Amino acid sequence: MVTIRPFALRDTESVITLWQDAGLTRSWNNPHLDIQRKLAVQPELFLVAADDRDDVVGSVMAGYDGHRGWLYYLASAPTHRRQGIARELVETAEAKLVEMGCPKVQLMVRPGNEATMGFYDALxxxxxxxxxxxxxLIAD
Incomplete structure (x- = not known):
């Protein structure tokens, strides 16, 4: 059982560790800056999944530009996979986007991560x- 809630500053290191464990970080992106930037723009669309001890076991960032929504940094902890956490994060993010009037949502999947396509197909x-x-545009 997890709770989906807004990201809190205290979650920073746990979220970054989650992203690293899930293989989402890249050498050219600074995850601390990515978090800082998200908190400056639509912070209500940065969600985490927390277990009963309030440990972060999942995350998703969403954004809406007035034309379409986007999902980023969707991850669930390797120890908590296949429990519906990623699905719940996506569905919650989608609901928040709909509340904003967002008509469609997209995401990108990096080469080498094609195994996730079945998950997205099912959604x-x-x-x-x-x-x-x-x-x-700006060097990190």
């Missing part, structure tokens, strides 16, 4: 054949 997400590009 009703459809795969797109698109290319993604990006440009760093």
């Amino acid at each position: 009703g997400y459809e795969q797109f054949e698109i290319g993604a590009t990006g440009k760093r």
Whole structure:
């Protein structure tokens, strides 16, 4: 049994450890800065799953730009997988996006993480054949 709640500053190190354990961190992203930036923009869309001891066992960041919603940093602790935590995080984030008037939500899956596609398929997400590009505007 977990509780989905807003991220709190006291969760910072636990969330970063979770992201590292789940293989979500990259050398070119500073997770402390990612958290700091999220807390400055739509912090209500940064959620964690906490167990009965209030230990963080899952996380998701969501965002809404007025056109579509996005999901980022979805993770569940390796010791708590297959318990519905990621599903509950996604469903809660989606509900919050709907409350904001968000008509659709998307996410990106990195190459090498294709095993997660079955999870997203089961939640009703459809795969797109698109290319993604990006440009760093601020060095971390």
